[in-house]
Each structure stands twice: as structure tokens, then as C-alpha cells.
Amino acid sequence: MSEIVVRHAEARDAESLRQFYAQPEVYHNLLQLPHPPAELWEDRLKPQPGRRQLVACIDEQVAGNLTLMVEQNPRRSHVAIFGMAVSSAFQNRGVASALMREMINLCDNWLRIERIELTVFVDNAPALAVYRKFGFEIEGTGKRYALRNGEFVDSYFMARLKG
Secondary structure (H helix, E strand, C coil): CCCCEEEEHHHHHHHHHHHCCCEEEEEEECCCCCCCHHHHHHCCCCCCCCCEEEEEEEECCCEEEEEECCCCCHHHHEEEEEEEEHHHHHHCCHHHHHHHHHHHHHHCCCCCEEHHHHHEECCCCCHHHHHCCCCCCCEEEEEEEECCCCCEEEEEEEECCCC
């Protein structure tokens, strides 16, 4: 099996990210909309305060993406929020775990983050398994949290405390 390499996302990754976020199997479980424009990913990859963009690559192809946002409010500067997706072509190959390991390393050892937060649809079993594997716990449920395929779906609020 090919090695998974996690690195900071570069401007050259914008088109690869646009393509895999356009996959129905991917955006189904995210707050993304179908048909993302190229400009969206070009803008997302521009440096922004508190934002870190990671990509996981297999054989130099972008297989996954994790965006980490450190809260800018001084009273919440110990908190980071993240979102993650794995291309349908690379799912079930350890990409999500590789991204999670690197994100947690950054938070715990380099960014002074004490709390990492996320939301996840309640029916996204593979994502829930990965988050639990890395110590995230469900803290609550958002009823009718988001619209997906014409229906409202619930979402869990999860967090991991450094400890």
C-alpha cells in the first residue's frame, strides 16, 4: 500500500480539492454545496489568520483535506474547530486517521489548543468512528441542523479535550 503524506495545502491543490468536494459521496456528509466553483477553493487556500489547511496525499494525488480554524476571540483562543473530507476514491485507506493524527499533533504540541470541536451528521457512521478513535465525545445534538437532499438532518456536537 502506498504511503500517506500529510502536508500543508498549496495553491496548486485548489483544482484537486474542487474536484473531490464535488463528488456526491463527499458533499453528502458535509455542509458543502454541489458544484463548487474553482474560485471558492482558490480563496480557501489563501492564508487567513488562525486557519491551517492540511492535505493528505497518496502517490502525490490529493486524497483528503482537513481545515483547522483556531478561534480568534481571546476568550476562546484555546479552542480550534475543524472540518475534514476524504475523496471517495481514497476512503477506507487510513487517510482520515492520518489527517487527524497530524491535526492533533499541531493542536497539542504547537498551537496551545486545549479543546477541539466539530459537528458531524448523526448518520455518518464512518466519521463518528474516526472521531471516537481519537478521543472525541458527543456533547449534544443539533435537531434539524442542516438541509441535505431536501430534508433536515440532525448533527452531533463533538469535542476532544487535551488531557
